[in-house]
Amino acid sequence: MFEYxxxxxxxxIEKFLQAIQVAFSGMGEGEFWPAxxxxxxxxxxxxxxxxxxxxxxxxxxKFKKALDRVxxxxxxxxxxxxxxxxxxxxxxxxEDYEISIEELKDFVVCILDSVAKRRKGDxxxxxxxxxxxxxxxVKRLIKKTKWPAAKExxxxxxxxxxxxxxxxxxxxxxxxxxxxxxxxxxxxYQVSRGILLCREFPDLNPPIWNLQNRxxxxxxxxxxxxxxxxxxxxxxxxxxxxxxxxxLRFYSIATDKPLKTLKEIxxxxxxxxxxxxxxxxxxxxxxxxxxxxxxxxxxxYMLKDFxxxxxxxxxxxxxxxxxxxxxxxKYWKRYRRPxxxxxxxxxxxxxxxxxxxxxx
Amino acid sequence: MSxxxxxxxxxxxPGVTKxxxxxxxxxxxxxxxxxxDILVTAMTNPLFVPAMEKAAAIVTDEGGITCHAAIVSRELxxxxxxxxxxxxxxxxxxxxxxxxxxxxxxLG
Numbered sequence: 001m002f003e004y005x006x007x008x009x010x011x012x013i014e015k016f017l018q019a020i021q022v023a024f025s026g027m028g029e030g031e032f033w034p035a036x037x038x039x040x041x042x043x044x045x046x047x048x049x050x051x052x053x054x055x056x057x058x059x060x061x062k063f064k065k066a067l068d069r070v071x072x073x074x075x076x077x078x079x080x081x082x083x084x085x086x087x088x089x090x091x092x093x094x095e096d097y098e099i100s101i102e103e104l105k106d107f108v109v110c111i112l113d114s115v116a117k118r119r120k121g122d123x124x125x126x127x128x129x130x131x132x133x134x135x136x137x138v139k140r141l142i143k144k145t146k147w148p149a150a151k152e153x154x155x156x157x158x159x160x161x162x163x164x165x166x167x168x169x170x171x172x173x174x175x176x177x178x179x180x181x182x183x184x185x186x187x188x189y190q191v192s193r194g195i196l197l198c199r200e201f202p203d204l205n206p207p208i209w210n211l212q213n214r215x216x217x218x219x220x221x222x223x224x225x226x227x228x229x230x231x232x233x234x235x236x237x238x239x240x241x242x243x244x245x246x247x248l249r250f251y252s253i254a255t256d257k258p259l260k261t262l263k264e265i266x267x268x269x270x271x272x273x274x275x276x277x278x279x280x281x282x283x284x285x286x287x288x289x290x291x292x293x294x295x296x297x298x299x300x301y302m303l304k305d306f307x308x309x310x311x312x313x314x315x316x317x318x319x320x321x322x323x324x325x326x327x328x329x330k331y332w333k334r335y336r337r338p339x340x341x342x343x344x345x346x347x348x349x350x351x352x353x354x355x356x357x358x359x360x
Numbered sequence: 361m362s363x364x365x366x367x368x369x370x371x372x373x374p375g376v377t378k379x380x381x382x383x384x385x386x387x388x389x390x391x392x393x394x395x396x397d398i399l400v401t402a403m404t405n406p407l408f409v410p411a412m413e414k415a416a417a418i419v420t421d422e423g424g425i426t427c428h429a430a431i432v433s434r435e436l437x438x439x440x441x442x443x444x445x446x447x448x449x450x451x452x453x454x455x456x457x458x459x460x461x462x463x464x465x466x467l468g
Contacts, residue, residue, distance in 0.1 A: 028370060028424020028443045033405035157437075164409065164435045171428065172406040237426035242374055243437035273409075280406040284387060345424075 004116045004123045009109045016112055017350045019124035019234035020080060025346030026233060031337070032176040034283050040177070040295035041082025042331035044320040046095055048299065049087025051317075052078075053099065055310065056107050066309040067114035071202075072132075073236050074302045075115050077180040079108065080235075083299055085353050089360045104355040128231030128239075132186040132198070142191055147223065147250035148260050156248045158265045159222065165272045166201050166218055172279040173204060173211070174298055181206070181302040185238050188230040194249050195224045197238070208297050209282070213275055215255040215268060223250040288332045289324070296320050363458055366451070367466035369419065369444035372430035374461045377439050379416040381455040383448055384408065398459060400447050404429040412436070417459035419447045419466060433461075441466060 007015065056063045067075060078084040088104055091097035116123040120131040133141065150156050170182040182203050189196040198221045205216035224230070225248075229241040253259045259268060286294065296316045300307075304314040351359050382397035384390060387407035393399060399415040401408065403422045412418060412432050416439075420429045423442035433440030439461030447466065451457065458467040 023426070026424050026426040028422065028427055030403045030420075030422030030424075030427060030443075033403075033428070160435050160437065161413070164413070164432050167431065167435075168406040168409045168428075176405070176428065233426065235426070237431065238434075239425060240373075240434050243434065245435070245437040276406055276409065280387075284407055 001127075009105060012109055012112050013105065013355065015124045015126065016079070016108070016234075017354055019126055020353050021346040021350040022126070023233040023235040023237065024349035026237065026239070027235075027345065029345065033171070034175060034286070034291050035288075035295065035332070036335050037081060037177045038335035039288075039332045040175075040292050041087075041299065042090075042335065043292065043324045043327040044296055044316070045082025045087035046091035046097070047087075047317070047320055047323065048083035049085075050091050050097055052083060052303070052306070053088055053103075053107055056110060057103070060110070064110065064114065066306050067111060068118075069305040069309050070114075070303065071180075071184065071305075072115040072118050073180040073184050075111050076234060076236075077178070077302065079111060080349070080353050081177065081299065083303070084108075084111075085355050086360060088355075089358060093358060093360065101356050108355045125232055125234045128233070129188060130186045130232040130236060131189075132184070133189065135189075138189045138191060138196065141221070142193075142196070145221065145252045146258070147193075147252055150248045150251050152262075153246065155262050155265070156245050158262055158269065159220070159248060159251055159253070160245045162253070162265055162269045162272070163199060163220060165269050165276060166199070166204075166220070169204060169272050169276040169279065170201060172276050172283060173206065173209065175283070175295060178295070178298045178302060180236060181298065183236075185232055185236050187232070188228075191223060193223050194226050195228050195230060197222050197224065197230055206298075206301055208294065208301055209279065211275060211279065215271065217255060218268075219252070219254050221252040222248055225249050288329055292324055292332065293321065296324065363467040365465050366457070366468040367419075367441075367444045367447055369441035369447070369464045369466065370424060371461055371464040372423075372425050372427075372442045373418075373433040373438060373440035375417070375437070375439035376458065376460045376462070377417045378456065378458045381451045381453060381457055382411075383451065383453050384411055385448065398457060400451050401429075402448055403427065404432070417441075417461070419444060419451070419457075419459060421445055421447050 120134045122129040184200045187197040201218040205213040231239045300316045307314040379398040384401045390411040393411040395414045398417045400419045418440040420442045
């Protein structure tokens with residue numbers, strides 16, 4: 001174990017890279033839906049990354065305040081998406097943008113610090129936890145919430161089904177690679193009745209699509225029986241060693257109102273299923289260039305609160321669309337297949353996301 | 361049936377189940393899936409969810425322990441083996457197989 005505040009900058013980066021290596025190894029080989037990150041981001045990553053970095057360079061204290069407005073999972077994602085480390089390396093290597101190794105390192109540490117101060121331990125999820133709440137906050141949550149018992153298997157399965165549907169809807173809205181814009185999994189927390197795992201979907205109706213989702217927010221807080229092993233990695237993936245459906249003991253599910261009965265849960269699942277199907281078909285029907293443009297919008301939208309802190313519009317600037325138009329499908333074809341076999345993916349990620357080298 | 365190991369993949373969701381293979385190569389084929397079939401595909405995405413909900417187990421060519429298929433199958437509590445590289449080529453519709461989500465073995 002370590003104390004974040006006592007780590008040196010290099011130690012923070014090493015822990016970050018360790019977390020990245022673990023999480024990327026878990027993803028295995030394969031294509032992302034509807035596209036891999038570089039297929040979408042290679043046309044504009046440097047533009048976005050430089051626009052963020054310039055703010056860091058201009059006024060670090062203001063930058064820190066802006067970061068603190070952004071959900072930590074989005075900040076983590078920024079580090080391994082185009083708008084972060086990779087975009088800045090691209091700008092340095094291909095666009096002659098001046099950014100030293102030291103500056104990039106400071107930039108990364110500044111983002112890690114913003115994440116760490118809003119986590120209550122296990123900041124890099126290396127212990128398998130994503131601790132958003134302190135033990136006091138967990139106690140308050142337990143006390144103020146009503147926790148119906150999940151007794152029947154049918155109800156437990158319906159709740160698991162709602163989890164699958166909500167998560168798949170998030171992927172359909174934000175693509176696989178930007179799903180952190182629409183969901184947050186935190187915990188596991190030890191509570192008196194068992195193990196608490198929180199799934200939250202704060203934004204299932206972004207202005208990127210015309211979804212008209214009448215239930216844009218969902219919280220699914222579940223207490224499982226003692227001994228259930230749940231891990232969460234740095235990329236906010238949940239991993240269970242054994243199936244946990246039947247281990248559910250208590251639940252609290254809410255949109256703008258609590259959902260308690262099997263009927264209410266089933267109705268929301270059906271509603272989200274329909275939205276997921278429509279949205280996934282909408283995305284599946286897009287042409288590659290449209291997928292790239294929408295991807296750029298989603299990436300910028302993730303940083304909405306950051307840009308708005310500076311009084312700026314969050315939509316991608318004209319320059320991004322011009323670049324996408326100019327590059328066409330050059331990167332779409334180049335990055336269609338993953339470049340690294342499963343066994344090497346974690347090591348590759350560790351190298352490419354290290355701000356202290358020029359490897360991309 | 362004398363069962364031999366026909367494939368090895370990455371364990372994604374534990375449990376052992378036996379069933380008939382249904383190869384789904386794209387979202388347009390999702391309707392082929394019947395309850396209790398074993399879904400075999402290259403990789404899943406949100407368009408596959410209706411098929412995944414009917415599946416007794418899931419086997420994919422690609423992916424790791426945190427891919428879409430792995431996360432969904434763990435949530436649904438059904439066995440899943442991912443990253444077999446060639447399940448869609450080696451297996452065929454209607455084949456009876458055993459999916460061992462703990463060892464990552466596909467027996468047939």
